[in-house]
Amino acid sequence: MLHVENLRKILPDGKVLLDGVSLRLERGEFVGVLGASGAGKSLTLRCILGLTKADGGSATLHSEACGGRTYDLLACKGREQRNCRRRMGVIFQGFNLVKRLRVIDNVMIGRLARIHPLRSWLYGFTDAEAVEALEALRRVKMDTYADRVTGSLSGGEMQRVAIARAIFQKPAIYLADEPIASLDPSNSLAIMKLLAPLARETPVIGVFHQPEMTARFCTRVVAIKKGRVVYDGDPRLSHDQLQEIYGDELMQVLRPPASEPSPAAHADVDDTDDVPLLAKLAA
Amino acid sequence: MPAAPSAPVPAPSARPPRLPRRLRRPLLTALILGALIVVSAHLCQVRLDDLPGNLAKGFEVLRFFFPPDWSSLRELAGPALVTLLLAALATPLGVILSLFFGLAGARNLAPNWLRTISRTLIGVERALPEIIVLLLLVAALGVGPFPGVIALAIGSVGMLGKLFADAIEEVDPKVLESVACVGATRWQVIRHAVLPEVMPAFLANAIFRFEVNIRASVLLGAVGAGGIGLELSKAMSLLEYERAMMAVLVTLLLVFGAERISDFLRAKVMDGGRLA
Numbered sequence: 001m002l003h004v005e006n007l008r009k010i011l012p013d014g015k016v017l018l019d020g021v022s023l024r025l026e027r028g029e030f031v032g033v034l035g036a037s038g039a040g041k042s043l044t045l046r047c048i049l050g051l052t053k054a055d056g057g058s059a060t061l062h063s064e065a066c067g068g069r070t071y072d073l074l075a076c077k078g079r080e081q082r083n084c085r086r087r088m089g090v091i092f093q094g095f096n097l098v099k100r101l102r103v104i105d106n107v108m109i110g111r112l113a114r115i116h117p118l119r120s121w122l123y124g125f126t127d128a129e130a131v132e133a134l135e136a137l138r139r140v141k142m143d144t145y146a147d148r149v150t151g152s153l154s155g156g157e158m159q160r161v162a163i164a165r166a167i168f169q170k171p172a173i174y175l176a177d178e179p180i181a182s183l184d185p186s187n188s189l190a191i192m193k194l195l196a197p198l199a200r201e202t203p204v205i206g207v208f209h210q211p212e213m214t215a216r217f218c219t220r221v222v223a224i225k226k227g228r229v230v231y232d233g234d235p236r237l238s239h240d241q242l243q244e245i246y247g248d249e250l251m252q253v254l255r256p257p258a259s260e261p262s263p264a265a266h267a268d269v270d271d272t273d274d275v276p277l278l279a280k281l282a283a
Numbered sequence: 284m285p286a287a288p289s290a291p292v293p294a295p296s297a298r299p300p301r302l303p304r305r306l307r308r309p310l311l312t313a314l315i316l317g318a319l320i321v322v323s324a325h326l327c328q329v330r331l332d333d334l335p336g337n338l339a340k341g342f343e344v345l346r347f348f349f350p351p352d353w354s355s356l357r358e359l360a361g362p363a364l365v366t367l368l369l370a371a372l373a374t375p376l377g378v379i380l381s382l383f384f385g386l387a388g389a390r391n392l393a394p395n396w397l398r399t400i401s402r403t404l405i406g407v408e409r410a411l412p413e414i415i416v417l418l419l420l421v422a423a424l425g426v427g428p429f430p431g432v433i434a435l436a437i438g439s440v441g442m443l444g445k446l447f448a449d450a451i452e453e454v455d456p457k458v459l460e461s462v463a464c465v466g467a468t469r470w471q472v473i474r475h476a477v478l479p480e481v482m483p484a485f486l487a488n489a490i491f492r493f494e495v496n497i498r499a500s501v502l503l504g505a506v507g508a509g510g511i512g513l514e515l516s517k518a519m520s521l522l523e524y525e526r527a528m529m530a531v532l533v534t535l536l537l538v539f540g541a542e543r544i545s546d547f548l549r550a551k552v553m554d555g556g557r558l559a
C-alpha cells in the first residue's frame with residue numbers, strides 16, 4: 001500500500017533531517033512510529049502528505065481501493081496532489097477542526113475532494129451524505145453531538161470527530177500525527193481503541209510517544225532516530241531497545257503525565273498484556 | 284598611579300542636587316505637552332477672552348432654532364430616506380468589495396504580490412477621508428446620491444477590508460492545512476474553513492460600519508450627495524433655522540434608530556457564532 005523509500009530532507013544550511021527513511025504499510029497493519037522529539041517522525045508524515053517538500057527518495061501509494069492506481073506522492077502537484085491527499089485520512093495532534101462549524105459539518109469536510117467545488121460552494125452536501133456522515137460519527141460514538149458547535153467540545157471529543165472525518169473520507173490509508181499526544185490517559189486509550197479496529201479494514205500509520213500504547217495496539221513498530229529508521233518489527237520493545245531509540249529522553253517517555261503515581265509500574269513495557277493504571281482509568 | 288578603573292563613574296557627592304529620577308520623565312512630558320498646547324492655540328487663533336461674549340451671542344442665535352418647524356417633517360421624510368438608503372446601499376457594496384480585498388490581503392491565502400497590492404490600496408483608501416473621495420467623485424460623476432454611494436462603499440473597504448484581512452490571517456494555519464489535507468481546493472478551504480471562522484466577527488463589523496455610514500452619509504449629503512444633510516445645509520444658508528432644527532431632529536432619529544437596529548443585528552450575528 002504505502003511504500004516510502006529512502007526519503008530525504010535536508011535544510012538549506014546542510015542539516016540533515018531525514019537521512020533515507022524507508023518504511024512500508026500493508027493491508028491490515030497498524031504501524032506505530034516511535035522516536036525521540038526531532039527525530040523526523042512527523043516530518044516523514046508531512047513529506048508523505050506533501051505539506052513539506054522532500055529532497056529525495058520516493059513515496060508511493062497503491063491500493064485496489066483507488067482503482068489499482070499507483071500514486072507518486074512526492075512528485076505530484078495541484079489536482080494530482082489533491083487526488084493523492086484524498087486517499088489519505090489524516091488525524092492530527094491538535095484535532096484541527098473548524099471550531100465554529102457544527103460537528104457534522106466538520107465530518108463532511110472529509111468528502112470535499114469528492115464533490116464538485118461548485119456544489120460545495122453553493123449547495124453543500126446531500127441528505128444521503130449527511131446520513132453517511134452521521135454513521136461515521138456513530139462509529140466513534142459521537143452521533144449525539146452532531147448538531148453541537150465543534151469549539152464547545154473537549155479534546156477527546158474533538159479527536160473522535162477528527163477520526164470520524166477521516167472515516168467519512170473513505171481513504172486508502174490513515175495517517176495519524178501524534179493523535180493522542182495532547183490527550184489525557186483515558187482519552188488516549190479510547191482513541192487507540194478506535195484506531196485499532198479501524199486498522200483491520202484500512203491500514204493506519206501513526207506517530208506516537210507512548211511505547212506502552214504502541215506495544216499494546218500496534219501490529220508493528222518503526223523507530224526513527226536522527227532521520228534514520230533504526231528499528232522495524234515487533235511492537236514489543238525491550239527496555240534496552242527503547243534506551244537505544246530514545247537515549248536521554250527515555251525517562252520522559254516512560255513517565256506518564258504529571259500527577260500519575262508509580263511510573264515504575266509500567267516502565268517495563270515488555271509487560272504488554274496490561275497497562276494497569278490506564279486500564280483502570282478507562283474503566 | 285595608572286588610570287583608576289573607577290574613573291568613568293563620578294563620585295555621587297560631586298553631583299549637584301537633582302530631581303528624583305521618577306519625577307523627571309513626567310515633568311518633561313508635561314513641559315513638552317504644555318508648550319505644544321500654547322503654540323497650537325496661538326496658531327489656531329484661540330482667544331479665550333472673546334469666548335464669553337461669543338458664547339452669549341451663540342445662545343442668542345440658538346433661540347432662533349426653536350420651536351422646530353414641525354410642518355416641514357413631511358418634506359424632510361424623503362431626504363431622510365435618501366440618506367438612509369445611501370448608507371443601506373453603500374454598506375453591502377462595501378462589504379462585497381471588502382471580501383475580495385480581505386481575501387487578497389491575507390498572508391495565508393494570497394501570494395505576496397497580491398497581498399501587497401490589496402493592502403496598499405486599502406491603506407491608501409483609509410488615509411483618504413470619505414469627503415475627499417466624494418469631492419473627487421462629484422467632479423467626475425456630478426452632484427447626487429450616486430457618487431455618495433460609491434464614496435461610502437469605498438470608505439467602507441478601508442475599514443472592513445483591513446479588519447477582514449487581519450481576521451483571516453489569525454485563523455489557525457493548522458486548521459487550513461488539515462482541510463487542505465482531505466484534498467480540498469484553495470477555494471473550498473476558503474468556503475469551508477476560513478469563512479465559517481471569520482464570518483460572525485466580520486458581519487458584526489459590517490453592521491457597525493452601517494451605523495458609521497449613516498452618520499457619514501448625513502455629512503456627505505451636505506457636500507453634494509443629497510439627502511437630509513443637504514436639506515440641513517440649505518436651511519442654514521437660507522436662515523430657516525426652525526427648519527434646520529427639524530432636520531437635526533430627523534438626523535438624530537435616524538442615527539439612533541440605526542444604532543438600535545445595528546445593536547440588535549450584531550447581537551443576533553454573534554449569538555449565531557455562539558463562540559463570540
